[in-house]
Amino acid sequence: MSKQFFLRNNSLVSRISYLVFIIIVLVLIFTKTLFFRLDLTEEGRYSLSDATKEQVAEMIEPLTVKIYLDGELDANMLRLKRATEDIVRELNMYSAEGLTIELVNPNSATTDEERYAEYARLEERGLRGMSVTVRERGGKMMEQVIFPWAEVCASRDTMAIPLMQPSAQRSGEQAVNSAIEDLEYLFVDAIRILNRREVRKIAFIEGHGELSEEYTYDASDALSRYFQVDRGVLGLDASVLDDYSAIIIAKPEGQYSETDKFIIDQYIMRGGRVLWLLDGVQMSDNMLSEGGATPLIGLDVNLQDQLFRYGVRLTPTVVEDMQCAYMPINVARPGEEPRFEPIPWFYMPLLQGSPYHPITKTLQAVKADFASGIEIVGDTVGVRKEVLLITSNASHVHVAPTEIDVMNAINVEPSEYFNTRYVPVAVALEGEFESIYKHRMAPKGVVVDKIVDKSQPTRMVVVADGDVIRNDVEQTREGLMLVPLGYDRVTRRTHGNKDFIVNSLLYLTDDEGLMQLRNRRIDLRLLNRAVVDSQRNIWMWTNTLLPIVLLALFGGVFLWLRKKKNTL
Numbered sequence: 001m002s003k004q005f006f007l008r009n010n011s012l013v014s015r016i017s018y019l020v021f022i023i024i025v026l027v028l029i030f031t032k033t034l035f036f037r038l039d040l041t042e043e044g045r046y047s048l049s050d051a052t053k054e055q056v057a058e059m060i061e062p063l064t065v066k067i068y069l070d071g072e073l074d075a076n077m078l079r080l081k082r083a084t085e086d087i088v089r090e091l092n093m094y095s096a097e098g099l100t101i102e103l104v105n106p107n108s109a110t111t112d113e114e115r116y117a118e119y120a121r122l123e124e125r126g127l128r129g130m131s132v133t134v135r136e137r138g139g140k141m142m143e144q145v146i147f148p149w150a151e152v153c154a155s156r157d158t159m160a161i162p163l164m165q166p167s168a169q170r171s172g173e174q175a176v177n178s179a180i181e182d183l184e185y186l187f188v189d190a191i192r193i194l195n196r197r198e199v200r201k202i203a204f205i206e207g208h209g210e211l212s213e214e215y216t217y218d219a220s221d222a223l224s225r226y227f228q229v230d231r232g233v234l235g236l237d238a239s240v241l242d243d244y245s246a247i248i249i250a251k252p253e254g255q256y257s258e259t260d261k262f263i264i265d266q267y268i269m270r271g272g273r274v275l276w277l278l279d280g281v282q283m284s285d286n287m288l289s290e291g292g293a294t295p296l297i298g299l300d301v302n303l304q305d306q307l308f309r310y311g312v313r314l315t316p317t318v319v320e321d322m323q324c325a326y327m328p329i330n331v332a333r334p335g336e337e338p339r340f341e342p343i344p345w346f347y348m349p350l351l352q353g354s355p356y357h358p359i360t361k362t363l364q365a366v367k368a369d370f371a372s373g374i375e376i377v378g379d380t381v382g383v384r385k386e387v388l389l390i391t392s393n394a395s396h397v398h399v400a401p402t403e404i405d406v407m408n409a410i411n412v413e414p415s416e417y418f419n420t421r422y423v424p425v426a427v428a429l430e431g432e433f434e435s436i437y438k439h440r441m442a443p444k445g446v447v448v449d450k451i452v453d454k455s456q457p458t459r460m461v462v463v464a465d466g467d468v469i470r471n472d473v474e475q476t477r478e479g480l481m482l483v484p485l486g487y488d489r490v491t492r493r494t495h496g497n498k499d500f501i502v503n504s505l506l507y508l509t510d511d512e513g514l515m516q517l518r519n520r521r522i523d524l525r526l527l528n529r530a531v532v533d534s535q536r537n538i539w540m541w542t543n544t545l546l547p548i549v550l551l552a553l554f555g556g557v558f559l560w561l562r563k564k565k566n567t568l
């Protein structure tokens with residue numbers, strides 16, 4: 001009887017074993033073919049966007065990702081490295097061709113000469129190193145050179161990705177968190193460029209005193225990552241702009257002819273996109289720097305009627321703002337040796353972006369220079385108008401014609417002088433626009449088949465300051481030196497001008513999926529260091545003793561139950 005029971009029981013165990021084995025195999029096959037993840041974080045920090053999944057699903061070849069963060073790293077850099085590996089593995093799960101990770105340690109050389117030679121090779125390729133302080137096992141602090149970079153390598157090209165930018169305005173945790181926020185966008189952007197089959201074109205319009213190429217170089221260089229950037233004058237063919245996804249009109253000083261206005265208008269009517277960067281007034285920089293004063297008069301480049309028809313009007317004004325950049329000013333009296341001191345330069349306002357629009361949702365302040373105001377006008381029902389950039393709640397408006405005096409700008413009583421608030425300086429327009437040439441003849445000489453009266457759904461951005469896109473150029477002993485767009489020499493901060501220009505063009509060309517990635521933010525939930533330091537010993541002993549106490553308690557209960565069972 002016992003033998004039969006044993007055989008029957010053994011057969012049951014065998015069947016259960018086979019069943020468990022089959023279940024394990026099925027689970028392995030299921031998890032291999034079907035990938036899923038549950039992201040319970042509030043901001044979805046571990047989830048890829050739909051635009052990202054769509055982009056990597058269209059990969060045309062396998063890619064290799066080289067990550068130069070490897071070796072002995074401090075806690076922050078180690079977190080950045082792991083986050084980078086995680087995002088690449090996540091992208092690989094949705095990719096059509098696959099991404100391979102390759103870790104490279106620039107500090108792996110055994111001698112200083114070899115290490116420095118490796119540093120030089122990386123620097124020559126544009127991968128700049130940065131110095132960080134790390135703590136060795138013995139508690140000793142040391143400086144270490146790291147290269148927070150990655151490269152996405154395809155068969156025909158390689159894209160370098162800066163994993164982290166040094167920032168004097170953030171702590172180590174905040175800087176790393178900001179870097180992790182940008183990882184998805186940076187990698188998808190690189191994959192997008194390497195997968196690009198056709199290049200979209202944009203154009204800077206010339207011929208009316210617009211900013212020359214050297215003064216828009218930084219913006220053009222940033223835009224060249226996404227577009228082919230051309231420059232040129234308008235001729236007589238109304239279809240000359242049809243191949244361009246968007247055009248840029250950057251700070252013209254001369255008047256537009258009716259022919260040029262007609263070509264731009266018909267380009268918009270056929271769905272074209274325009275970034276208008278216009279000044280509402282003109283003044284003399286030379287007179288201001290030499291004599292401390294300059295007349296201020298309205299600037300008419302013969303575009304006001306056209307913009308009015310589209311729904312906005314540039315006012316002949318200049319706005320001052322208490323929230324502004326600093327300017328070195330000679331405060332010495334006449335006859336004394338020049339003495340420059342940085343003072344708030346109210347004519348260089350730091351404009352705040354709208355938190356509700358994808359162009360400016362997470363944008364840093366945009367530096368302007370003698371900006372004008374914008375008014376929303378007309379009854380254009382089919383056009384949605386959204387303010388992008390505004391001044392602060394402490395502003396003052398000069399109406400041309402008038403005069404600007406540096407000394408008057410210094411000696412003001414803020415509570416009385418800044419009596420205006422939230423002056424719009426940039427506006428986004430989207431919808432169906434009416435042509436200014438409706439019920440009018442085309443200008444003489446223009447080659448056009450048919451005048452379009454109403455546009456297809458399209459977009460435009462109007463900024464009442466041409467200097468938003470202007471980078472400075474300085475003469476040095478080595479030659480001309482480019483000052484980065486938005487850079488403040490006094491505070492050594494770079495404002496959001498370049499991001500505003502790039503975001504505007506991505507918005508105009510319907511690349512909002514990429515913009516959402518640029519604007520993604522992850523909340524940094526840091527511990528309160530004061531509380532941590534004050535309660536350090538309590539939690540240290542709790543974490544040390546509590547597991548031992550629980551284990552002893554579990555063992556005691558187990559022995560008591562066993563003893564009670566044996567007694568019964």
